[in-house]
Amino acid sequence: MIFAGTDTAPPGQPAVTVRAVVPSRHNRDMETVDIESLSQQVLWASFILAVIFGAVAQRSRFCTMGAIADVVNMGDWERARMWALAVAVAVLGFNGMVALGWVQAANSIYAAPRVLWLSALVGGAMFGFGMVLASGCGSKNLLRLGSGNLKALVVVVVLGLAAFATMRGITGVLRVNTVDRVAFELPTGQDLPSLLAAASGLPAGTWALGLGAALALLLVLWVLSKPEGRHGEVLLGGMGVGAVIVATWWVSGVLGYVAEDPNTLEEAFLATNSRRMESLSMMAPVGFTLDWLLFFSDTSKLLTLGIVSVVGLPLGACIVSVLDRSFRWEGFGSVEDLANHLAGGALMGVGGVTALGCTVGQGLSGISTLSLGSFIALGGIVLGAMGALRYQNWRLERML
Numbered sequence: 001m002i003f004a005g006t007d008t009a010p011p012g013q014p015a016v017t018v019r020a021v022v023p024s025r026h027n028r029d030m031e032t033v034d035i036e037s038l039s040q041q042v043l044w045a046s047f048i049l050a051v052i053f054g055a056v057a058q059r060s061r062f063c064t065m066g067a068i069a070d071v072v073n074m075g076d077w078e079r080a081r082m083w084a085l086a087v088a089v090a091v092l093g094f095n096g097m098v099a100l101g102w103v104q105a106a107n108s109i110y111a112a113p114r115v116l117w118l119s120a121l122v123g124g125a126m127f128g129f130g131m132v133l134a135s136g137c138g139s140k141n142l143l144r145l146g147s148g149n150l151k152a153l154v155v156v157v158v159l160g161l162a163a164f165a166t167m168r169g170i171t172g173v174l175r176v177n178t179v180d181r182v183a184f185e186l187p188t189g190q191d192l193p194s195l196l197a198a199a200s201g202l203p204a205g206t207w208a209l210g211l212g213a214a215l216a217l218l219l220v221l222w223v224l225s226k227p228e229g230r231h232g233e234v235l236l237g238g239m240g241v242g243a244v245i246v247a248t249w250w251v252s253g254v255l256g257y258v259a260e261d262p263n264t265l266e267e268a269f270l271a272t273n274s275r276r277m278e279s280l281s282m283m284a285p286v287g288f289t290l291d292w293l294l295f296f297s298d299t300s301k302l303l304t305l306g307i308v309s310v311v312g313l314p315l316g317a318c319i320v321s322v323l324d325r326s327f328r329w330e331g332f333g334s335v336e337d338l339a340n341h342l343a344g345g346a347l348m349g350v351g352g353v354t355a356l357g358c359t360v361g362q363g364l365s366g367i368s369t370l371s372l373g374s375f376i377a378l379g380g381i382v383l384g385a386m387g388a389l390r391y392q393n394w395r396l397e398r399m400l
Contacts, residue, residue: 042256042271043308050309053244054143054316060237063140064359065131068385081229085238088219090368093246095212099205103253105191107277110371115190118182120373123354124380130347132388133340137359138282138348146317149330155345156286162349164287171350192370211370245279245364252305253277273304281361283352285310
């Protein structure tokens with residue numbers, strides 16, 4: 001029996017093919033689905049999309065931390081417009097699928113009725129501060145690793161350990177007993193379409209299409225309002241990254257959806273660690289990747305969408321950096337440089353899990369669901385990053 005999409009299957013269980021009859025989401029007749037084969041399709045599709053994400057981000061210099069730093073330090077909004085375009089594409093694509101009835105925000109981790117607002121704010125601020133110290137967020141460090149930066153390898157390992165400890169270890173206990181206790185409950189999911197549907201009586205799909213289209217339009221108009229937003233690099237990065245987020249939602253929420261898992265007799269989303277619909281995120285998946293590598297002989301440790309994404313991202317960056325001859329080995333320049341990256345990796349791991357995501361997980365995947373918690377987490381990330389940039393500028397001024 002294959003336990004795809006979980007990390008709790010009994011060790012030593014023999015693998016045999018399970019076939020389940022599930023209703024299609026595309027108005028077709030009932031069809032027989034091979035669970036094992038379908039899980040493999042989800043993994044391969046997710047891996048390929050992660051490679052594309054890595055290649056596009058490397059080629060276009062897509063980086064949320066870089067975008068914030070450009071604005072704060074130089075008043076340059078080009079990469080901020082690229083990020084905004086990615087958000088527009090992700091929001092429009094996800095909410096378009098909601099309107100079509102393909103996916104529901106409630107099936108993700110971002111739209112639960114319980115709003116962990118303090119966790120999102122504090123965790124986001126920790127992550128934002130850490131990503132500046134570490135020269136980039138989790139996804140950026142995976143990209144840098146793919147282009148030969150060994151400092152990024154140290155950051156990825158540290159943030160992975162910190163992330164896993166915050167999910168299941170000592171900092172996880174601290175998280176649960178402090179910031180996670182401060183929350184409020186909503187009568188429905190915390191995504192804006194669900195909230196407005198409950199208040200107005202109109203279907204959530206109608207609100208999703210309207211809000212998604214309106215926000216996407218506003219962002220696109222802002223992006224294109226200046227010549228810097230119409231550069232080919234901006235269009236490539238914004239549209240490419242946003243499209244990958246949407247495509248990964250489809251892979252997990254449509255392709256990998258099973259209405260009745262024969263193991264639990266409940267609906268399931270195959271090959272995900274959360275057992276819910278997922279798109280790209282780089283905090284918890286890095287922790288799960290280390291867990292999978294360290295306990296590889298444990299047959300309950302299975303590949304998931306998040307793990308293959310962590311591998312695919314640097315591979316895509318490596319391909320591009322080799323082709324454009326930008327690949328080069330790089331190490332730490334000083335003890336202070338090492339200390340900053342260690343601290344940054346630890347802050348990102350703890351903060352990213354506490355906030356339920358990073359600049360990709362909350363800033364793109366979460367925001368695409370129009371979740372209140374995602375907007376709060378993103379605000380915390382931006383504030384934390386701005387605080388770290390001010391701190392770095394203050395340190396430089398003292399040294400002059």
